[in-house]
């Protein structure tokens with residue numbers, strides 16, 4: 001059987017695989033495919049979210065650039081991320097507490113059962129992890145807490161995830177970040193979603209003095225380089241030296257398969273067509 005991702009009206013990604021689980025949750029159509037090439041794959045509303053084979057690239061690149069740019073992050077908020085990959089990566093840092101706000105607990109339940117390697121026990125790291133089942137956009141409006149780093153691991157701006165891309169969402173994140181806080185989010189493919197990247201970069205730039213873009217090629221996210229945005233209230237990533245990032249990386253003895261201090265800096269070097277789109 002073939003699975004075809006239908007994220008775009010005129011471009012499809014086909015992967016040979018067998019549908020092994022499907023559930024219509026109150027929020028989305030949730031499917032798990034078993035594929036010979038990419039292992040088990042989580043699909044939400046027809047869009048590939050994560051695969052056992054290449055998830056590490058995305059989860060490391062959405063987590064470590066921001067967490068290593070912040071000196072000794074202690075309080076971290078993760079929005080979305082129901083498969084547990086971001087949680088796994090955040091817990092490699094000496095954080096005191098990480099709050100995960102996921103709207104659909106079916107994603108957590110299903111990911112634990114079918115994709116255990118992605119969370120790798122992160123959901124059970126009690127003491128340091130608090131799972132909150134809620135709409136992330138509502139949570140950040142109500143919380144009184146302040147965070148060092150906020151990571152938004154959302155799907156594409158469709159359905160319940162649309163609110164995670166609004167100007168109000170960025171404003172609310174800005175207000176729950178500490179004075180020197182940093183946020184990170186995925187901002188789509190630099191070819192198939194360049195408009196989304198530009199739009200999110202522009203909105204982030206309205207609030208955050210420092211905004212950087214990191215790129216990585218993720219095989220199951222079609223469209224060439226995939227992009228990540230990092231918005232910082234006070235720390236200019238450009239002022240942090242390679243030696244400082246290497247020092248923090250080594251001090252944590254960070255085990256990664258994609259991210260490293262070279263990639264930390266190299267991933268911010270942008271092709272002309274991306275730079276141009278960002279008015280740089």
Ligand code: SAM
Pocket residue numbers: 027044049050055058059079080081082083085086101102103104107134135136137153154155160161162163164
């Ligand atoms: N981590 C995956 C990857 O590698 O790309 C994809 C992201 S993760 C599966 C996206 C999660 O965001 C889903 O579990 C979805 O239920 C959740 N989500 C969508 N809208 C949300 C909202 N408004 N608040 C909180 N979580 C939301």
